[in-house]
Amino acid sequence: MSGADADGAAPRRSIATVCLSGTLTDKLSAASGAGFDGVEIFENDLVAAPFSPAEIRDRCADLGLAVELYQPFRDAEALPPEAFVRVLRRAERKFDVMEDLGAETVLMCSTTSAEAIDDDDLAAEQLHTLADRAGERGLRIAYEALAWGRHVSTWDHSWEIVRRAGHPSLGLCLDSFHVLSRGSDPSAFAAVPADRLFFLQLADAPHLAMDVLQWSRHHRLFPGQGAFDLPGFLRQVLAAGYRGPLSLEVFNDVFRQSDPARTAVDAMRSLIHLEEQLAGTPAAATLRDRLVLSAPPGPPELTGHAFAEIGVDAESGPVLGGVLADLGFAHTGHHRSKPVQRWQQGDATVLLNAAVVLTGDPGQAVVGALAVSSADPDSSAARAEALCAPVLPRTRGPAETDMAAVAAPDGTSVFFARTGGNWMADFLPTGAEPTAATGITGIDHVGLSQPFDHADEAALFYRAVLGLAPETSTEFAAPFGLVRNRTVVDPSRRVRIALSVAVLRRGEWAPCVPDPQYIAFRTGDIVATGRALRAAGVPLLAIPDNYYDDLDARLAIDPARLDALREIGALYDRDAHGEYFHLATEVLGSRVFFSVVQRTGRYAGSGSLDAPVRMAAHRRQRLRALNGSRTDA
């Protein structure tokens, strides 16, 4: 095992056990299951395990996992002599463990001890001594600058100490969080000889204005899930000649308590996507030697939402069909082989699928699938599979279109329809034709509430697999707790998915709080559409007068327009780029509503300023339904 693989090899992919929830057994199984080549063993995981280090080594070997790193060894350097004697004793004990474990490299973090002396030469001298001891056993020490280290907190300072120590068994561990959270420039890695780059730890993070230690310990994310430039970072590390494992080290409060098998897949997807972002760039050609990085097929052009599908049962099906009819949709077809109805208006297509199995009381409805129109569905599907998306079995009868689908982390089936393709042939026409009945022209977006444990995974999934980019990210106080909304959109703004998640997992309070999914249709004239829907008796959500009074106070919009919004019950937002109008129906079935939106200009918000008003109104509606009365809540 060394820092440089042969030319043309794929990098080894590794994950720190600290990224994953559970006991060491759970973690190793998860890492292996997701296809990692190796692991960093976190000391606390080993200490709590009932296996000897040698047994753990065997277990890893059985699982196809190399033990790439043992970590961390803390507070080793720049100490008074008597304290350093104790460090040497501790190090020898840990070197014993490493030998038994088959770990060649140990991570040493720059000291945070109050005892430590601000003396680089002393630090270098003591690290040299430790490296001597390690080297005698064929082990090596990767020294890392913690962003909150007492005297050494930047990677260039750690390099200066390693350089002064000048020992072949002492090198650097570069951690993207520690480097990027300090605003250091990774292009300076080029000054470090490749054989001094012992280890690489990759972690992303959101921008947060908080103590760097807390930021690091609780809020790290996998690459692509945060705000750091991980592709730029990795490019510099590889350009400097590093050829060791690409290892993820992410401390995250949610991942710590989520199913490790899923987290490991999320981690692997993140790493593949990160490699992909390097593979195709000119910079990759400048790497000192060739590396075979992951290169899934690029995302084909998406041209719109082909359809959205709602799973219904015998009770909710007629309700949703009735509302679609009132919304001006025509029931244009039924599926050749399944109890699926097709409803259309303009380019908006909604399927009501009674073939899915829904659990719970009668009246369930759930947005179970969405389909995007892809210029190349086969490439879309191949890309999804390369990015670890579970491919769904294709169940079709004779003469039906073969449409690939994958499962998103939130359980939604994502289908790839061919742009202009003939998937509609699966449906036998009813004879009804779609019209422009109420002015709905298409699907603007689909709103999906996300499972708490997998919201970051889902956001990366939709972005990476479909080639979407973040449009908005907001956090707001809803009536029953904080909610985070993230909208992702394709470059042409024709496919948009709005993801929402409770910032803290919900408890029992407010069991009838709406946590719904929705399909938002597009119109070019919200007032005309709104009036048509009112006239047709669509069960539109009642918006309080106080909302319009506040709108008037806040925005001083034209009185005639305000009156029109109040009349149709539309919510309104604007930003520097445009305006946003939206109308919502009541919740239908158990958790689905429809909405109609109009955008003007390049409005880039998500209407989330008004979301609490909509949520409170849905809550009143649901309470009324539960109580069977029309009194308020």
Place this chain on the structure above:
Amino acid sequence: MSGADADGAAPRRSIATVCLSGTLTDKLSAASGAGFDGVEIFENDLVAAPFSPAEIRDRCADLGLAVELYQPFRDAEALPPEAFVRVLRRAERKFDVMEDLGAETVLMCSTTSAEAIDDDDLAAEQLHTLADRAGERGLRIAYEALAWGRHVSTWDHSWEIVRRAGHPSLGLCLDSFHVLSRGSDPSAFAAVPADRLFFLQLADAPHLAMDVLQWSRHHRLFPGQGAFDLPGFLRQVLAAGYRGPLSLEVFNDVFRQSDPARTAVDAMRSLIHLEEQLAGTPAAATLRDRLVLSAPPGPPELTGHAFAEIGVDAESGPVLGGVLADLGFAHTGHHRSKPVQRWQQGDATVLLNAAVVLTGDPGQAVVGALAVSSADPDSSAARAEALCAPVLPRTRGPAETDMAAVAAPDGTSVFFARTGGNWMADFLPTGAEPTAATGITGIDHVGLSQPFDHADEAALFYRAVLGLAPETSTEFAAPFGLVRNRTVVDPSRRVRIALSVAVLRRGEWAPCVPDPQYIAFRTGDIVATGRALRAAGVPLLAIPDNYYDDLDARLAIDPARLDALREIGALYDRDAHGEYFHLATEVLGSRVFFSVVQRTGRYAGSGSLDAPVRMAAHRRQRLRALNGSRTDA
């Protein structure tokens, strides 16, 4: 309504609707139910409500709530003239709402707008204009310095502007968070004339190294739950002559999604306890005029744990009885009228109660009650009741001791036994006598896992009601997520309760993770006791060898002692003040274990460094039990 009540009146108690979860209806009901006299109406709550401001006024009146404040009005001052014209328009609209609502005072926060000019005279002049408009309607403006205000971020700066404006309808709102988070000195309030102190907002917070805006918006707590000196703050405000409402304004992510009826009671308890801390102090006598503050009976001296009670069923009862027997406890009595067994060793008494109703599969066991020995049980009970503790009905047969009990937020019944009293008379002797069989001398502490939504409430409850003080507070990464431990103890260290809670609410992953409760017994010689327990066949938890190897590496403890710890399976910790040894049994029944601890010196930790090792071992034990095999996990 004015800033000064008549002499000798109790202060009005108020709560901001933003403290509570739900819709405005939920919040007002909760505030009224907890006995508040008034509320601050948060604008977003009003905007989302389906009632007109006049209807809300009537609703509040019906509930006995004054509308003490309307809030917030943002970004009002120090603006260019054309922007200020828009502010005046907005203000008039909001004054309309206030008139209808019956709110005399509006909160204006110091501006955070990028448009605002750093010019105190301009700010004062524009606030004067706004105060003129307000005054014409009999309204008044309370100006507050946000800790993150653009140009005004300290209370003394806000006072300078109010002073310059010199308008009778313009005064200050003092908010303890904004003042104390900036490290300002509240003793300087004395320089402000009492009639300029329009409003007071009270909030506590933990010390956190983070952006002050995020700290304020997410992590505020009710007084007594954080780290700020709220009694000192309130004393200064009252000494300055403030006589308006004491109003709680707490933005907290957990409270935002918890049952508001419970949160409101927690809030009221916090306020009563805060008043109590002032009532008895000499400083209260120096207040310019007399105020009648809450003064529950002081906490009587506690002398120990009288007993801990475990609810059992037909399956778990014999299991726990058997382990208690192996632990060296004698079954010394059974209750006169209920299926309750008394087990004793030394001063440790455990009751096994088969009369409680347990839900779930057979084999349930739960620590359902604890009893403290009080020098004055009647005062203890009266204090608990004054602090909003639900008093439990006393159900006793003839010739049984009358023992008061209250319900803690975690559902535990807390009994008050008289020190040296005769509650044991409720039990008929079996003839068996307690012995010093295995060296257990008493109950060291009881460990209770807390409901996620009510952990801060519970910590304040145990502290305030029982007169306990925090001993330790730690947060650590357990195998299935972060855990926070808080231990509270009486001044003589004879009553100790260890509270633990998952930092993030747990999800479905790791359903067999132990989240157990336990009773920790005390011994003076852990090795002797441990050997006796092993000899007796107590099902002690197996601690991995790796743990002892790490202990050796970390602490270099005496080899003979290390061998003894390894032999008996004890965990070990030490701090600057002393040492801590602990042994745990396997989980018995569904979620209870026993532990035996020895303390030397004044060890003030909670052994939580080792808790993950214990938790992983419990997890393995539970998995084995579930799988019915002895292979590992």
